[in-house]
Amino acid sequence: MSIQVHEIYKSYGQVNALDNISFEVKSGELFGLIGPDGAGKTTLFRILTTLLLPDRGNARVAGYDVVRDLNAIRRHVGYMPGRFSLYQDLTVEENLEFFATIFGTTIAENYDLIKDIYVQIEPFKDRRAGKLSGGMKQKLALSCALIHRPKVLFLDEPTTGVDPVSRKEFWEMLKRLQEKDITILVSTPYMDEAALCDQIALMQDGKILEIDTPEAIVRHYPKPIYKVGAHDMYLLIETLKAYPHRHSVYPFGEYVHYTDTRMDFDSGELQTFLEAHNLSEIHIEETAPTIEDTFMELAKP
Structure with missing residues (x-):
């Protein structure tokens, strides 16, 4: 299993952000966390990417414990947060070079992994990131998250605020990344995107309501x-x-x-x-x- 989550709890004061969350993601799987704002998706992502400690429970990513092995996890995961978090004043190329350097690699070394994505923004490589359109920012952020060839990719609501054409292109890119044996955990509030995942977990108020394939979840609907x-x-x-x-x-x-x-x-x-x-x-x-x-x-x- 690439991701194993066991009875994770996290609260902020009186608010239970995560309440007894457990699930597993197989290697090479595209797994979706589906739910509205406030469901707990971002809090869970921050725990699994070692940016936040759980109150209780344990989780492993790429074989490493999220509390004890944070440095190892950071070497093996890519993370694209919900908000565009790259350097707005750096150009497209400078951002990519910066993230490659952080992970001790180069653009050339892993270019085959990001080529299909990067060629779409390469004509704008000298443009500052802050001047890109929403769809172009999305592709740059994904390229930066992949430049060190991670085993597991975390994408927190990557298509929020992006036009329908760019959303479609983005999911096509994710399917191609799966073929390169990268495990992908993606969160989204869009129910139509849930059908594109191998498995989904429906989340509400910090709880998982159901986990199954999209087809099986629909079959479970109890009434005409x-x-x-x-x-x-x-x-x-x-x-x-x-x-x-x-x-x-x-x-x-x-x-x-x-x-x-x-x-x-x-x-x-x-x-x-x-x-x-x-x-x-x-x-x-x-x-x-x-x-x-x-x-x-x-x-x-």
């Missing part, structure tokens, strides 16, 4: 789910919430995802109820659950 549409989205949501048999009501694009408390759901009865509340152009259709649906169900109080 229906997409419901009408001419007035706000009125539709409020009316569905008032329906006596509703279990859950969540906006989902141009539709509302609805589940019923009864297994013998009657779409005609629901349509009559909606029409009685001045809704028209009503559409009710069973649909497949998504990871987001599963997360919302698991996170219900």
Whole structure:
């Protein structure tokens, strides 16, 4: 196993940032931590990269203990924090050379590892990092995290605030890195990115709600789910919430995802109820659950 986490706890005053966190990541696996802001993802990353000590529990990364072997871990991991943390006044090339020097290597020595990424920003190698676009900053940060050829790569919400095209390109790069036998632990609040991971852990309020493959997590959804549409989205949501048999009501694009408390759901009865509340152009259709649906169900109080 590249990462082993066993009963990790971390609190800040009265707030439990991490509450009994345990999971394992296999060598060469792309593992996703999925959850909203405040779920505990960044705190966990800081513990696993030796920037923060846990209150209780233990963890190993690349075979090393995160408390006792911090220097060894830092040699074998790459870390891309959520905020752009490179030197804004240095150029693209100067940043990369600086990080290579810190780890006792050179750009040339490990260029084969970052080539696919770096060629996209090489035309701007003399531009200061602070003047790059969001997508270019992302590629530079990833290049710097990889320049010493780490065994394990930690990426904390790497696509937050990045345009959709750059997000797609970034995940394609991660898949290529997997082929080079690099273990990747990535956190994201985006449920659509969860489907691109080999395994995911759904996190909320410092706890892991479920760990499995994206496909298995979706299969675990316990109820039939229906997409419901009408001419007035706000009125539709409020009316569905008032329906006596509703279990859950969540906006989902141009539709509302609805589940019923009864297994013998009657779409005609629901349509009559909606029409009685001045809704028209009503559409009710069973649909497949998504990871987001599963997360919302698991996170219900």
